[in-house]
Amino acid sequence: MRPDGPPDWPSRDPEIAAALQHAWDNGTWGKYHGVHCDKLEERLREYLGVSHVLLCGSGTYAVELALRALGVGPGDEVLLAAYDYPGNFLCVHAVGAQPVLVDVRPENWNVSLDAVRAGLGASTKVIIASHLHGGVVPMRELTELARVHKIAVIEDAAQCPGARVQGQMAGRWGDVGIFSFGGSKLLSAGRGGAFVTERADLHQRARNWQLRGNLVCPLSELQAAVLLPQLARLDERNAKRQSAVEKLRQLLAGVPGLSPFRNPPAWDWAAGYYKCGFQLDEQAFGLTRGLLVKAARAEGIALDEGFAGLHVGRSPKRYRLGGPLSEADRAHQGCVVLHHPVLLEDDAALEQIARAVRRIHGARAELARLP
Ligand SMILES: Cc1ncc(COP(=O)(O)O)c(C=O)c1O
Incomplete structure (x- = not known):
């Protein structure tokens, strides 16, 4: 039916070619520092209406940063849907905590609030809620549930930058929101991710974790340069x-x-x-x-x-x-x-x-x- 096969991605936008050329002209393609990362953080802050943005090397790393910023470690439990991105499960192990797997909703196979409620335990410290495959999680009710139980929420919006749920941007509801700029994603830089939060303490802790003399798993200037025009068209x-x-x-x-x-x-x-x-x-x-x-x-x-x-x-x-x-x-x-x-x-x-x-x-x- 479609002999040429699926369309290629990322799309070949002239604005991206111009951004690459610009990074070539001013040499930022090969420098540690330049204007693009700062500008992308600023644009993301404005676009999402969030106070703090930390760019990093992948969405998976952003989830790990979120867990570390929230102080999750051995003896803690992290609740997530049994149908979710496998890296989220593995990040919980990476910080030495125990995943708790709960069921998804029948009509969109995204995490079920009733299942979250039933799955909470005395050691549950964080809920990871991912918006998957065009499904969304009712974040107003989820964050309220988490607040009552004094549990933090990581909102995984890796698949849906620009999505909105219950009147607010996806990624903006949780204690931390995360995004991915991986090679097949809606905003694509081959690799990349972002950690976003309202909380200055979490931002600082994540930043300290990322800074070991130099930045661990950073986003490069060149990656930020190609993301800026994509964000403008999102x-x-x-x-x-x-x-x-x-x-x-x-x-x-x-x-x-x-x-x-x-x-x-x-x-x-x-x-x-x-x-x-x-x-x-x-x-x-x-x-x-x-x-x-x-x-x-x-x-x-x-x-x-x-x-x-x-x-x-x-x-x-x-x-x-x-x-x-x-x-x-x-x-x-x-x-x-x-x-x-x-x-x-x-x-x-x-x-x-x-x-x-x-x-x-x-x-x-x-x-x-x-x-
Ligand atoms: C829901 C979800 N979370 C996190 C990630 C991780 O993003 P990355 O590939 O940038 O590590 C993905 C990637 O597909 C994802 O789908």
Whole structure:
């Protein structure tokens, strides 16, 4: 259906070429210090409406910095969804703490508030809440719950810079918010991340952790230079992606066993679509997830399996079970994600995706018989 395959990313914006040329002209491409990192921190502070921004080498490192700034260590528990980015689980181990895994919501496979409530224990010090695959977490209720229990919140907005939930920017709600500028992300510098907070104490502690004579895992001047023009276009592109997902939702309506993640309208949300998440019911669709993804790839569509459940294939000694994980099991088996670049294309591209999915569904019996 799409013989040229998925569109490339990052996009080849002339503003990025100009930023690279500028960094070449003034030599900041190879210097420790220059104007770009300071400027990016300033722009992020303005854009997010947050007091402190610390740039760093990756979103994963930003999560580790957040845990360290919050003083998490041996004997502490960190609660997170059993369906989440695996690096978040591993960061909890990196600081010597114990992850507590809880279930996700049925309609968007993002962390469930009821499961968080049930999973809290006497040693729980932090909750990591990730907005995943176009899903959002109701941060007003989550931060209120955390406040009552005197627990800190790390809000992982790695996948959704510019998203809004309940009237506020994603990444702005928690004690710390984190972002990623990795090579496939909505704001991309190949690698990179940011730690943001309102709290001067956390900012200072994270900064001290990062400073060991020189900065550990920093963002470079060159990376900051290419992020600045992307940040300037983020809102316009997020709006385009959001309307593309709405269109795709309509085009795919009625396909059995495949439904896009849904957020309750009452949450007043605007998602960020690094990946657009779908819930696949293999039986209802009539094909395994592996075959659907393979067939979609053959059609030139960047559809992939979601994350593996954090509780799957790991020794139960490495985490505490915070409650039943029935929805996380479903997410582990049935999450499929569409990579974002196609969401900036025209309606014809979305129609091709929908036709391809319907064609795959129509050919499910034949496909299932393939060796
Ligand atoms: C939810 C989430 N958190 C954190 C990260 C880590 O970001 P990075 O790849 O910059 O380390 C990712 C990366 O995909 C992610 O999806």
